[in-house]
Amino acid sequence: MDYIAVQAAPIDAGMLLGQLATAADGAVLLFCGIVRETNDGRPVAGLEYEAYAPMAEAVLREIASEARSRWETGAMAVVHRTGALDIGETSVAIAVASPHREAAYAASRYIIEELKRRVPVWKHEHYLD
Amino acid sequence: MDYIAVQAAPIDAGMLLGQLATAADGAVLLFCGIVRETNDGRPVAGLEYEAYAPMAEAVLREIASEARSRWETGAMAVVHRTGALDIGETSVAIAVASPHREAAYAASRYIIEELKRRVPVWKHEHYLD
Amino acid sequence: MRVTALFFALYRDLAGAAELDVDLEPGADAADLVRSLRERGGQWLRLPPAPAIAVNEEYLPLSVRLNEGDVVALIPPLSGG
């Protein structure tokens, strides 16, 4: 029911969005994390994400299940990029469908916070300075 | 800076998403409200939205400004459909870009709650029963 | 003086029209407009005595003084989103 991926290919957020909702859902919330031009005030040229991919997918699947057990959610999709990313590219996308918007917001926020805390992914920044 | 529309044309959420973020943004959050197959437990055939369009756009613009004054946001887009919608169609889309995800979640939630409270739009449901 | 009243959703159904020009005494406020509509009787009595209103696209209290040419929208309970 959930679509989970840790992938080198660019993330097509519009596609995730379109495939998620069923007739029971009244809300879809899509979060995209994007590579910024600065990090802690330093100018970024680009960055690279490294993942322990099979474990990262397993932990994401676990986090999605936890979200579903806490809030009334429909389908969810969580995708994290790996490899080299330019500024403006999406590093992570989290899409949550739900009958109700409150649940969609709560589940989405839970997933991104837990992802940052628990999913084995590492960012390597290339700075301009 | 903000894209605000009350329109009869279908909402292209992927398009909103793609045009929003700048190099300063680290997060984009897109909320889509969707026509559900049931409302208060009754099966819905479809529905129609009626708007006091010029005022609705003015109030949406005001709500977006309020969100920006409270949280650090980049560009925002808020689009509400009018006319007849089928189940599964997007009735409202709210996209918020921000340097930081906390601000994006807070602003997005603020906008949908205030929209429901203040924007002159009315839903007419057609029930199957 | 003459103002234009706008009706939406269930208020439009009971008014049988989306808009209506209404003549009021100079110095009338929005409450006077609502009162004059309800005094038409019949379906008009289903209009609440104190509906939300917007004058020239801005929410204002019923005590607001109206001016010639004002557009006064009577706003039924909202259900957007």
Next chain:
Amino acid sequence: MRVTALFFALYRDLAGAAELDVDLEPGADAADLVRSLRERGGQWLRLPPAPAIAVNEEYLPLSVRLNEGDVVALIPPLSGG
């Protein structure tokens, strides 16, 4: 017994490899694996004495007993998202 240690990010830099087979006494726990790596000296001393670990893709405490063939990932501070 033999286990496989996996290194990521800064731990891979200091290990100079993404993975390494390590021989341990039967009954060793994950803390023993870390200790045996640090005893190699040099760069290995930059490995923290109590890093986060995952055994066979599951986070576990350093006190977990290891078995022949286990894959033990040493997990540096995360920075995904």
